[in-house]
Amino acid sequence: MAKVEVISSCIIRIAGSNANPISRLDLTPWDLQLLPLDPIQKGLLFHISPQSQQTLIDHLKSSLSRTLEFFPPLAGRLASTAHDDGTISFFLNCNNAGAEFVHAVAVETSVSDISEPKRIPKILASFFPQNSLPNWDGVSKPLLAVQVTELVDGVFIACTANHVVVDGISFWHFVNSWSEISRGFATISKTPVFKRDVDVKRPFRLPRLEQDPSRCSAPPLLLERVFHFSKQTLSKLKARANSEAATDKISSLQALSAHLWRSVWRCRFLDDQRCQEAPFVMLVGGRARIPLPEGYFGNAVMGAKTTVSAAELVHEGIGHAAMKINEMVAQQTREAIIKQMEDWAVNPTFLRKGGLAVVITSSPRHNVYGNDFGWGKPLAVRSGPGQKSDGKMTLFPAAETGGIDVEVCLAPETLRAIEGDAEFIEAFTV
Structure with missing residues (x-):
């Protein structure tokens, strides 16, 4: 039976000096309502020759570090403040604690095993890092985790991004930018904007978050x-x-x-x-x-x-x-x-x-x-x-x-x- 073997795992931090550094980012209701949900998980399947895979991992680590210079929130952590009235507040601490990078190998799996079956194969779940973690775990877990899984004739690049930090548009903005840096761009084509202009009073005091009971039971088939x-x-x-x-x-x-x-x-x-x-x-x-x-x-x-x-x-x-x-x-x-x-x-x-x-x-x-x-x-x-x-x-x-x-x-x-x-x-x- 095909399986995925993790070769290594490390933390990737911003290597250079960010031209527009931010240390803290307030969160909006759009962000905070997603605290109990799962992160965003999307991945891309590529065909690559075995010779190309040998230097691919180091290259992706380096280009990820350079891309994080433009996206410091993804290298940070969620931070929380407990209040005397039993409520809790969250903000984004852009402390460069780093993103997770996992290198894995699926030795018996080819590109066609993923792309051709009518039903999505179960092994695909193991191509993604940080499964089964709610977004609020971002206080201690990386807000971005990448897993690069080598296949027999290709590679699958999966990103798990905390949904409190990004929605789909922001997620693909980051991935698009990473691909630009990876293929040699000196900078990215679209600069992210972190300013919150929507006029709603904050920080928000939230009720204590409780574990979703469905996470404690067997998932439905x-x-x-x-x-x-x-x-x-x-x-x-x-x-x-x-x-x-x-x-x-x-x-x-x-x-x-x-x-x-x-x-x-x-x-x-x-x-x-x-x-x-x-x-x-x-x-x-x-x-x-x-x-x-x-x-x-x-x-x-x-x-x-x-x-x-x-x-x-x-x-x-x-x-x-x-x-x-x-x-x-x-x-x-x-x-x-x-x-x-x-x-x-x-x-x-x-x-x-x-x-x-x-x-x-x-x-x-x-x-x-x-x-x-x-x-x-x-x-x-x-x-x-x-x-x-x-x-x-x-x-x-x-x-x-x-x-x-x-x-x-x-x-x-x-x-x-x-x-x-x-x-x-x-x-x-x-």
Whole structure:
């Protein structure tokens, strides 16, 4: 049976002098609400000749150290202050405690073993560092951990980044910058902005955080698979959704999300649709809505939710579901976002994973396939085991322009049902 062997582990610190040093960074409600969740885990698969792998590890360590000069928060730690009233405050200490770098080898695993199977192989979870750690462990654990796993004919570069420090846009901003430095750039093309301009009183005093009970029990059995939707398929879904809803407002992403939402619930409860609620959650970006400066580094997303009955969802068609999503997204105005942050400051709450909602995460707009570290573009992108729940959909851009790859995480019986569902199969490309 194939396995992963850890060769070495070390701490990578900022080597040079940062041109714009920061020592402390206050955290926003967007950041703090993620404390109990898992970090962001994304990785890239590359084909590399064995000769290239010999010097690859030292090169990646060196380029990571240089990249951290531009991203000092990722080399720091979370810091906490306990108050006499039983509350606790958190901030980001940019103390250059360092990021973790793990070198591993999967001696019996090839690139095709990861990229070709229809189902995501279980060994992939061991390609990611810092599994099963909540974000609040960042007070003692590195906020960034990288694992480079050598394969028979390639390499997998996985990053685990504390979600209190970054969202998807900031995560890929860092990875994009690292790939630039790795392939010889003297500086990065987009400078991160750490200033917090949103006017909400802080620091925030939070209730004591308690361990999520689900972390103490055996995780549910889930299966994962990547489904590819071509540009042509997305255009057809968009046209169908707009036609059914008699509008032109529905985007390709909203149409695809509606298709996924309907498909999951159609296959979850084949025999009893009448009384089941079918919640849907999508992460909506706040950068353009506030607006925030280009390069804003941190979290700037909020979860938007809508719910209909499963019977209504399935029987009314894709246009009805897509309009529900469209209306939900339209409600995420600047005023609504600011009010959400102000309300959170008065009554802090935390996000938890689980439940049966269909949750759309990540974005097909992230620059994934532009990450050339010096030996060519990646062959595929995959996410790690963190934050996985029944109904989570992770969206990535496809390798070809205009397409979207959806990493689907579902209970085994639901995934098997979707794989045999004629309406779903018609809309994706194998």
